[in-house]
Amino acid sequence: MSLLSVIVPCYNEEESVALFYRELTKNDPFFKEKEIELELLYIDDGSKDGTVREVKKLIEQDPRVHIISFSRNFGKEAAMFAGLEKSRGDYVVMMDVDLQDPPSLLPEMFEYIWQGYDSVATRRVTRKGEPPIRSFFARRFYHLMKKISQTEMMDGARDYRLMTRQMVDAILSMREYNRFTKGIFGWVGFRTKWLEYENVERAKGETKWNFWKLLVYSIDGITAFSTAPLLIASFVGILFCVIAFLMIVFIIVRKLIFGDPVSGWPSLVCIILMTSGIQFFCTGILGQYLAKAYMEVKRRPIYLVKEEI
Known part of the structure; x- marks a missing residue:
């Protein structure tokens, strides 16, 4: 039996916690057939709503569910690192709780892993539902990073990625405080398969990323991986x-x-x-x-x- 660790960062996502769990567990027949055990790690990034309460309800129903709750909001990058650090799986996947990362893609992603890839990354081929100005600047950012950085940066890349334990350990060896995970993925290398899919809008709630936060995040990315x-x-x-x-x-x-x-x-x-x-x-x-x-x-x-x- 192999173990799959699912890392789900959460910040004020009480409406999405149960929805995500239901969508993910639709893959249980596939996991059972392929002898894959599941470890679901909700990383609460200092939520101020009922996110922790909703996860605890799931813990009572399913022992595969876990929660790591921060003392305050440290940001998504810290939440993803904590999830990687706490994960025990032979395979690790990071997903957003808002269902913009479709759990239904997991069987296909595993097929590529079994073909010999070290990771299967996802990228959106459309940005339907996003404000046009945000889409424009996002594309310019990825174009710029390709020009000035030596790391692989794909336009529309998501944090949704299935990885082997070897790649996860390589990422964890980079313990820098100012983290830009999309750049770290490219920097550590390993054989990666890119999986394209149409953009999926949030199931519930509103995005926590406004234009200013995305601008600051892009500056962090540029200064982290390019001089x-x-x-x-x-x-x-x-x-x-x-x-x-x-x-x-x-x-x-x-x-x-x-x-x-x-x-x-x-x-x-x-x-x-x-x-x-x-x-x-x-x-x-x-x-x-x-x-x-x-x-x-x-x-x-x-x-x-x-x-x-």
């Missing part, structure tokens, strides 16, 4: 030094030839504002990397457990 912004900042600095030198030469030549003093303070102010803005922008890039180094050096735990059942 290209630092290189860009250096090139911009060199470029403006060259422009400034050429302008000085131009002003001197103009004075010597035409005897016309440089005039026009508005243009001067515009130049000063532009160069100052570039300087602050480059300083901000350096600050992002410095902040991440600062958080890593402090060696704080990635999450704290309040309750585990």
